[in-house]
Amino acid sequence: xxxxxxxxxxxxxxxxxxxxxxxxxxxxxxxxxxxxxxxxxxxxxxxxxxxxxxxxxxxxxxxxxxxxxxxxxxxxxxxxxxxxxxxxxxxxxxxxxxxxxxxxxxxxxxxxxxxxxxxxxxxxxxxxxxxxxxxxxxxxxxxxxxxxxxxxxxxxxxxxxxxxxxxxxxxxxxxxxxxxxxxxxxxxxxxxxxxxxxxxxxxxxxxxxxxxxxxxxxxxxxxxxxxxxxxxxxxxxxxxxxxxxxxxxxxxxxxxxxxxxxxxxxxxxxxxxxxxxxxxxxxxxxxxxxxxxxxxxxxxxxxxxxxxxxxxxxxxxxxxxxxxxxxxxxxxxxxxxxxxxxxxxxxxxxxxxxxxxxxxxxxxxxxxxxxxxxxxxxxxxxxxxxxxxxxxxxxxxxxxxxxxxxxxxxxxxxxxxxxxxxxxxxxxxxxxxxxxxxxxxxxxxxxxxxxxxxxxxxxxxxxxxxxxxxxxxxxxxxxxxxxxxxxxxxxxxxxxxxxxxxxxxxxxxxxxxxxxxxxxxxxxxxxxxxxxxxxxxxxxxxxxxxxxxxx
Amino acid sequence: xxxxxxxxxxxxxxxxxxxxxxxxxxxxxxxxxxxxxxxxxxxxxxxxxxxxxxxxxxxxxxxxxxxxxxxxxxxxxxxxxxxxxxxxxxxxxxxxxxxxxxxxxxxxxxxxxxxxxxxx
Numbered sequence: 001x002x003x004x005x006x007x008x009x010x011x012x013x014x015x016x017x018x019x020x021x022x023x024x025x026x027x028x029x030x031x032x033x034x035x036x037x038x039x040x041x042x043x044x045x046x047x048x049x050x051x052x053x054x055x056x057x058x059x060x061x062x063x064x065x066x067x068x069x070x071x072x073x074x075x076x077x078x079x080x081x082x083x084x085x086x087x088x089x090x091x092x093x094x095x096x097x098x099x100x101x102x103x104x105x106x107x108x109x110x111x112x113x114x115x116x117x118x119x120x121x122x123x124x125x126x127x128x129x130x131x132x133x134x135x136x137x138x139x140x141x142x143x144x145x146x147x148x149x150x151x152x153x154x155x156x157x158x159x160x161x162x163x164x165x166x167x168x169x170x171x172x173x174x175x176x177x178x179x180x181x182x183x184x185x186x187x188x189x190x191x192x193x194x195x196x197x198x199x200x201x202x203x204x205x206x207x208x209x210x211x212x213x214x215x216x217x218x219x220x221x222x223x224x225x226x227x228x229x230x231x232x233x234x235x236x237x238x239x240x241x242x243x244x245x246x247x248x249x250x251x252x253x254x255x256x257x258x259x260x261x262x263x264x265x266x267x268x269x270x271x272x273x274x275x276x277x278x279x280x281x282x283x284x285x286x287x288x289x290x291x292x293x294x295x296x297x298x299x300x301x302x303x304x305x306x307x308x309x310x311x312x313x314x315x316x317x318x319x320x321x322x323x324x325x326x327x328x329x330x331x332x333x334x335x336x337x338x339x340x341x342x343x344x345x346x347x348x349x350x351x352x353x354x355x356x357x358x359x360x361x362x363x364x365x366x367x368x369x370x371x372x373x374x375x376x377x378x379x380x381x382x383x384x385x386x387x388x389x390x391x392x393x394x395x396x397x398x399x400x401x402x403x404x405x406x407x408x409x410x411x412x413x414x415x416x417x418x419x420x421x422x423x424x425x426x427x428x429x430x431x432x433x434x435x436x437x438x439x440x441x442x443x444x445x446x447x448x449x450x451x452x453x454x455x456x457x458x459x460x461x462x463x464x465x466x467x468x469x470x471x472x473x474x475x476x477x478x479x480x481x482x483x484x485x486x487x488x489x490x491x492x493x494x495x496x497x498x499x500x501x502x503x504x505x506x507x508x509x510x511x512x513x514x515x516x517x518x519x520x521x522x523x524x525x526x527x528x529x530x531x532x533x534x535x536x537x538x539x540x541x542x543x544x545x546x547x548x549x550x551x
Numbered sequence: 552x553x554x555x556x557x558x559x560x561x562x563x564x565x566x567x568x569x570x571x572x573x574x575x576x577x578x579x580x581x582x583x584x585x586x587x588x589x590x591x592x593x594x595x596x597x598x599x600x601x602x603x604x605x606x607x608x609x610x611x612x613x614x615x616x617x618x619x620x621x622x623x624x625x626x627x628x629x630x631x632x633x634x635x636x637x638x639x640x641x642x643x644x645x646x647x648x649x650x651x652x653x654x655x656x657x658x659x660x661x662x663x664x665x666x667x668x669x670x671x
Binding site: 095418419 | 605632636
């Protein structure tokens with residue numbers, strides 16, 4: 001893991017101290033709310049329905065046990081004993097007091113954490129593959145590049161007041177676990193035939209009210225030219241992005257308006273002017289890379305007797321392994337996904353006690369490495385198969401052993417109208433109703449991979465556009481209604497879902513999902529996922545079934 | 552009927568206006584008839600307290616179980632707390648007013664908030 005140096009630590013201390021002064025001036029009336037709001041947002045502090053919400057940055061979703069324990073402690077002291085992991089792999093506290101916030105920033109700084117780049121029109125937290133450093137699929141460790149982007153983008157004076165927020169995702173594996181194609185910039189690390197590493201650069205994807213799968217504007221960018229190229233993209237955006245209309249201010253609108261070829265040529269021209277001076281020096285890249293050197297893996301046999309015996313004797317453990325444990329690049333190890341989607345629970349929520357259990361398990365059995373996924377789950381990337389029965393038992397006892405990764409109850413949901421000042425409708429209870437309906441784990445496994453994503457407003461924090469089933473909450477004359485979309489994907493086969501039909505009332509949504517699943521099971525051929533069946537049949541059979549029931 | 556609401560500056564808590572003071576429980580809120588100019592005067596007074604509250608605005612009410620409840624779903628959630636954690640927020644206290652809010656049905660945004668959004 002990357003370690004902050006004395007400069008990083010001093011910067012965080014200064015930031016916290018600065019915010020303490022700003023809060024004091026606001027409370028004394030020396031700053032108006034209009035003056036203070038942009039300052040608090042630069043420190044991740046929002047005013048929501050019931051309280052302030054503090055969004056804590058978790059750069060590229062990477063945590064050590066000390067940091068996770070600190071988040072648990074903050075949750076216990078300053079919130080109601082829990083936190084909420086987000087689709088940007090950050091963590092939000094929903095019950096924060098303004099006057100406490102400077103102390104919380106001090107707590108965070110004590111473990112090299114902060115709330116920088118979690119709000120405002122800057123480059124937000126760069127996300128990457130939660131399996132980085134653990135999966136055999138990757139051509140390089142994407143955290144190296146995510147950390148380089150973090151250092152480059154933090155407090156970057158030219159890119160702190162962009163037309164709108166800006167999100168970058170990096171995947172180094174062909175299986176995209178980052179939703180790269182629906183980001184402002186998606187970077188896909190590839191290795192050329194001659195062994196050289198480069199990025200496929202995708203620009204202008206996004207969700208919100210105008211969803212786009214981003215076009216590729218450069219097929220192969222040599223990795224050592226990354227920062228200068230990003231600077232060129234951001235500079236073209238900063239120059240021409242729409243500042244007159246917040247709904248047209250994201251880079252996707254500019255790319256669509258110019259066309260990808262014209263946008264790409266403007267970037268090339270800017271890039272030529274910038275030159276190599278803006279790139280990361282090799283020595284600095286080597287320093288960063290050193291922080292992500294391979295962990296001290298033991299040489300282990302591919303088979304673990306303890307693991308096989310537990311699978312054979314304990315069906316619940318075998319089910320957990322089938323769904324939540326993924327192949328590791330080193331024999332004798334596994335990647336463990338921890339579902340924060342307990343049936344009936346709030347997606348993405350973890351109690352302070354659960355965070356501490358995960359921290360303890362990571363320390364004892366997981367090389368002190370913890371990741372957050374954009375699907376609002378956690379990952380222990382390096383667990384010995386020998387230790388898996390013990391890790392599973394620990395998770396199960398803490399209520400976070402739900403074996404449902406990528407299944408129908410592994411739902412992304414934004415906080416929605418239960419918390420968010422922008423929301424039009426609730427998202428969490430819809431997720432809870434659907435999960436309850438598919439509580440039967442045998443049925444859930446029979447259905448297989450099915451990604452449901454729910455947003456409480458068109459801003460699409462719940463990624464509904466790229467859900468196999470997407471659910472968007474809308475306000476119809478003050479009542480909650482839900483628009484369903486089908487066929488979206490945030491993965492390497494990215495697509496924006498298409499609308500099923502008229503919006504449904506709150507109490508009809510879970511039943512409608514049930515109907516969609518029944519149609520899928522009826523129409524499915526071979527090993528098709530829900531998404532594959534939908535893409536083959538089109539919307540008609542699904543639409544007929546849902547609206548036949550609705551009427 | 553109308554009531555005046557805001558979020559308290561220090562902790563963001565939802566508060567309601569009553570006789571020149573901000574109180575935490577909707578049950579204690581001062582209510583005005585729709586055409587009572589005192590409501591608008593109170594809103595102006597509330598907006599003039601930037602060291603105490605943020606974003607003061609009037610909300611519309613409807614009758615529910617013999618009591619008055621915010622007409623918009625959003626305002627009922629503010630007055631109660633999140634529906635996924637029934638022990639969080641003001642609803643934890645329970646009582647007749649909380650139940651009336653939980654059972655209320657209404658289907659309109661509050662005019663005061665619409666005005667607030669337009670102004671922004």
